[in-house]
Each structure stands twice: as structure tokens, then as C-alpha cells.
Amino acid sequence: MPWSSISPMDRKTQFIADYLRQALSLTELCVRYDISRKTAYKWIARYQQEGASGLNDRSRRPHHSPAQTSETLRQALLEARRRHPTWGADKLLALLKAQEATVAWPSRRTVCDLLSREGLIRQRVGTRKRGHPGPPTLQATAPNQLWCVDFKGQFLTRDGKYCYPLTITDRYSRYLLACHAMPRISSQETQAVFTDLFQHYGLPQAIRSDNGVPFASCALGRLSRLSVWWLQLGIQPDLIEPGKPQQNGQHERMHRVLKAETTEPVGAHLTDQQRLFDLFQQEYNEVRPHQGIGLQTPASLYHPSERPLPPIVPAFTYPTHFVTRLVSKNGGIRWNSQWVAVTTTCAGLHVGLEEILHNEWDVWLGPKKLGRLLAEQLRIEDDLGRLRRKSV
DSSP states (O other): OOGGGSOHHHHHHHHHHHHHHTOSOHHHHHHHHTOOHHHHHHHHHHHHHHGGGGGSOOOOOOSOOTTSOOHHHHHHHHHHHHHSTTOOHHHHHHHHHHHOTTSOOOOHHHHHHHHHHTTOSOOOOOOOOOOOOOSOOOOOSSTTSOEEEEEOOOEEOTTSOEEEEEEEEETTTOOEEEEEEESSOOHHHHHHHHHHHHHHHOOOSEEEEOSSTTTOOSSGGGOOHHHHHHHHTTOEEEEOOTTOGGGGHHHHHHHHHHHHHHSTTOOSSHHHHHHHHHHHHHHHHHTOOBGGGTTBOHHHHOOOOSSOOOSSOOOOOOOTTOEEEEOOTTSEEEETTEEEEOOGGGTTSEEEEEEEETTEEEEEETTEEEEEEETTTTEEEOHHHHHHHHHO
8 A cells, every 4th residue: 555645644544443343463464564563553552542632643752852042041031131121142041141151051052052942032124225327318408408426435634534525527528517525525515506506607507426325225116315306496306327437437437537636635624625626526527627528618618507406395186187295294194095105215205196007006106106006005016016917
């Protein structure tokens, strides 16, 4: 009788039935079912004591574990973890061994298992990878169609303070609009620099940057508070692909010249370094010929934008067939009385939703598409995530 024909439980039941009919001797039954006499006696004894339920498989866990951690040690370890919720097994064991050196404390692996079983280990939540629109495609055929911005690598001035050069250029004319010696990378301070530029030069159509702060983030749509402000002013954020600075190569080439002419040697302090930047900016714009523009100077090609900075930042407007929702301070919207996460970078603003399929809505922040709301799942998925889902 092959084992694969019936389940183990059916086999045991059949054996007991044949044994009770006494059609065959016990030896013959053992041969027929290919089991030892010891196994046969075990099945018979369990059936006689517990009936058919006695034939069920039983746990093979030993009844006694001499090496098992005692309840006293378990409680001591758990109490130490609660007093120090950020400490791992190594630190907890070192603390307890210092207090009770004669106790045989368990191994690090055992302590980790104990903390995990008791729910005292916080699982790390990975950052969701956001989609990217791909390489930038915008071209500049006139001034102010495309500005480029970046933070040049930080360095120490002679007083030991860090300097973070913020540089902004016009793509078409190579005009260096700003070169600021910043004490830190800050969204508010960067926005203040742009406010001064917009008041002086007007608004560009788009601004190209990398994916770092404060220009972008890992939030939905890769938006940061700075790029949301740009969108409100009618300026399109234009991101290069992550890890590909050559896509903003013209701006990077300017950085090489900036470093050579303003950091050898560096300034005594930030104010002194800013003086060096100002001298460089004037020469770069008005004196230095540029091969990329036919050996002309940037100042000879650049002129301010005809779009002035509005006194009040305008609100986003949407087509009449859109449904609008206000993004709350915690970065979500209400949808069918349920909360759906968007991003805190849009807090206080209205997003527009356009129904595309049944229970699927495209989500827009002004002219920028953030992703698609999957109403049944109560989540917004970016385009890259949606393409991955369709390919599965």
C-alpha cells in the first residue's frame, strides 16, 4: 500500500479498523502498513485512551527544556527594555550582567527573540521609492524660459564655519543671477533668495534642479515646500534624474569656474566669501566671454522677465468637472468620510481630482499631476507604482 494514496490520518484510522476486525495478526498488519510494532502499539494505546482524536499528530516539542529562559530572567529583561526602550540586546545584557554577575543570562539571540515576541522591537519602515518623470526635456531659446539652481558643494571658510554656495543661472544666456554664501541649506532662506530675484528679474517659466532638498523631496510628486511655491507662481519645477548631474551640465561647468576663482584661497568668513562671490558674479556676467554663446557675455544676452512677481500668491484653479479637496495640516484629504494621505508639502492647499476609471481618480496640484487615487484602497499611487501594478 503506497503512502501517497491516503493521508496519514486515514492510514492510522484504517489500521485501527483492521486491528479491531482481527482479520490479520499484529505482525501481518505491521507488514501491510509498513510500520514497526512499536508504532503499532503506540497507535493502539492512544486509540484506547482517547478514541479517534488520539490518532491526531502531536507536537514534537519537548515537555521539558532545561535551557529555557526562566520567568524571572524574562521579566528582568523585559523590565530593563521598558526602562530603556531604545536599547538593544547587547546593551541590556551588559547592564544586567553588571548588576547580577553570577546569573547565567541568556544569549543575545535569545534576548532578541524575546523582545520580538513581546512586540518590543520597532520595525523599520522603508521610504517608498517615488517615480521620476525621466530626463528633462525643456529647452531654452530665450532668457527666462529656464533657470537652473543648485547648491555647490560646501566648504569651510578660514574661521571654521561652513559655506553652502547657492547658485542660480539663466539657461539660455548663462547669466549668473545669484551666488549666495549660505550658512546652511534651508528652505526658508532659499525661498527668500528667490523672492529677491523674482522681484528684481521677474518670474521664469521653469526652474531646473536636482532631487535634493530644498528643491525636491521623496513625497508624492517629489514636491517640496519650495517647489510647491514655484507651482503657485506658475513656475514649472524641472527635475534632472537622480545621480545624473550631467543633465544640468551647463550649471555644473559654471561651478567648476566658481570653485577655481573664489576658493583658492577661501574667504576668512562668510562675509568675506560673499565679497569674493560678488566680484566673480560681476566678472562672469559682464566681462568673461562664453564659448557656448559665441564668445559673448551673458549680460549682453539677458534681459528681465515680463512676468512680475504677484503681490499675493494666487490659488490653484481647476476645471469645473474636477472634484476639489483641501489638504489638511497632517497631509491628507477626506474621501467618502475616510482619510487618504497626500503629502504635508501641500497642506492648506486644494487638490483637484478627475475621475478616469471607476473608483480611480487622477490627483492634481494645479498643473502638476501627483498620482492616481485608488478609491477602494484609499491610497494615492504615483505613475511609476501604477505601471508596476499593471505589469504584475
